[in-house]
Amino acid sequence: MSATLAVTGGRIFDGSTFVEDRALILEDGRIVAIAPAHQLPAGIAEIDATNRIVSPGFIDLQVNGGGGVLFNNDPTVAGIRTICSAHARFGTTALMATLITDTPEVGAAAISAGIEAHRLRVPGFLGLHLEGPHLSVARKGTHDPSLIRPMTDTDLARMVDAAGRFGKAITTIAPESVSPEQAARLVEAGYVVSLGHTDTKASTVAAYVAAGASMATHLFNAMSQMANREAGLVGAALASGRLSCGMIADGFHIDPTVMQVALRAKQGPGRIFLVTDAMSTIGTDQTSFELTGRQIYRKGGRLTLTDGTLAGADIDMLSCVLFVHKRLGLPLGEAINMASLYAAQAIGCASKGQLAAGMDADFLLLESDLSLAATYIGGTCVYRQSGQGQVAS
Template identity: 70%
Template sequence: MSGSFALCGGRVFDGVGFLEGQALVVSNGRIEAIVAQADLSPSIERRDVAGSLLVPGFIDLQVNGGGGVLLNNQPDLDGIRTICSAHAAYGTTALLPTVITDTAEIRARAVEAGIAAYSQKVPGYLGLHLEGPHLSVARKGTHDPSLIRPLEQPDLSFLVEHAGRFGEALITLAPESVSPGYVTALVEAGYVVSLGHTNAKARDILPYVSAGASMATHLFNAMSQMENREPGLVGVALANGRLSCGLIADGFHVDPMVMQVALAAKKGPARIFLVTDAMSTIGTDEQGFLLNGREVFRRGGRLTLADGTLAGADIDMLSCVRFVHEHLGLSLADALNMASLYPAEAIGCATKGTLAVGMDADLLVLQEDLTLRATFIGGKCAYGEDFAKGVAA
């Protein structure tokens, strides 16, 4: 096992349960074995995590920015590198940099940056999330209404042409701005289609689920709500076992009691998973930034436009995990899976989300109080303690 090492001395959460007395063997960027520490080869390098937790790395399918960079404002390779690095410091080992509604030029530049990041295997880069511009003005949220428009044949041609070139591909669309046939074409090309920023009624949403849409973007936010005689997208997403749902667990976007109701109500096999919807503020002390030429203010854990509209979130994934564990009463296993296994399932990524033989060695070393000690991406320390040398990475 030349070049291999074993993380020892901690508890392993493999995505199913907590394993005691086991060592995690990493080789060539993947998990080679999970074995009793007593059965390790005497020749293998051992790295002692001293009673910490070894858990799957977090996967964030909606990340607008981080480290002072907003993808819309810097749609290039360096911008993606900065965003991925910033979120690694909070336990995210795979993410989808997200470009929201903007000009066709900005989207094209973001796609070219994604192609470059994918080809160069930027640590933490998983693919892109294209959130808009094919949305509903009625549920625009912070998206610039002047840039929202229907999806037309030239857009479809562009998207299909670039499918598969920039990694995992997620696109948020509103039924008001796209036909079911176009949704099917995108799914067949390799996109995961998420419904969001829509005011559509349930009867108008269901054909899009039949056409292949498999996700709902930031549940409850910027979508038609569930009422006594109209389910809206909220009702469809909870009642339909084919729709996975992203959830921003910062306590501002969705009330904690509403989160608990949604988690209890969600029909499977699709699940509710955590997203941050993070902006450029993560990992910085900046107090504001510009989005489509409009000022966004950072105050008290919230990001808002001047009129008070929420403009993304000022939270990292580790904080989301803590929130659902501590404030919603979810077990630690469930909270961790909402940030790892469930988003991996939603995007169809078979090599991430759990700690099992053959999976990518994307993992975290956490203390029992959920303080992050280290982030490993592909078996390499991307943040925190280098247990091999005893120095910070």
């Protein structure tokens, strides 16, 4: 998009406050300003947002699949494109394609696909989240234990070599399989190191935070819990202002009361942000799929292995926002920030998560009932809800 546009008539949430009688002015895929509507240049093209909320686009740092595609099963640019397109239908304008523990060959293919997707600027692709294989078997979750292994010098060299070539980079590791020195090298190379799938003690967590780890993967799930004489990763993550925490708000992965307690307890500046941990089912009527040779079943909003182990989530980001807003009672602006600003801050992405001058023009048009009317990435409409009429002039 090169022409100047103005989003008019809507109630704009800029990441801090809701403002009215203002226009969001866009040019070359970026936000130029939020200006009084009466000051718009004559003849400027307009996107009519009357009676709608203009919100920052959602950012999802843990997306395993969507649109019928699981990244592990299709680690290609086409697979990434399908996943990004599927999640745009639910308000996600930037996502980290997430590879679950797999073989070295699948890992190499995923990195190659990420490099090419970044080069091609696939709409919605933010980078890669490598979730494993350097985890703890004791807290494997749905990860195949036969594929979990310690990090070798070769693994580290491969990851360092790929750093910076596929956009933003997150890797989930467990102290049981990765040394503090290796973690520090990953951080130095540009990875956001996230602790997860681990049975580690809080004292060990402190050593990895000192090495540069700055995130905890899907808080409460597949990690050591907080107890009366041992804080575990849960307690350490909540108590440390240097750790940001992903949270799956589907009502299955964490009890709603526990979510409320965690939100009140979390020490800043690190925040709790929303992730979907979504699988291939999003945007489809799939009832099952395969992951590393095992069947995953979809029923009642849950995805499970045959033994009932949760296997990712069957939820989109807009539904997560609605859950924390309506079920937990968070103000709408805070719920939106958990799906946008806080995730951007967690990975140091300064161009996304808010609507302000100089930011990427990634935004949503939401109806008064908070259903999605349209999704814009870089100022271009990539999804429009059918039956909503024209949202752009």
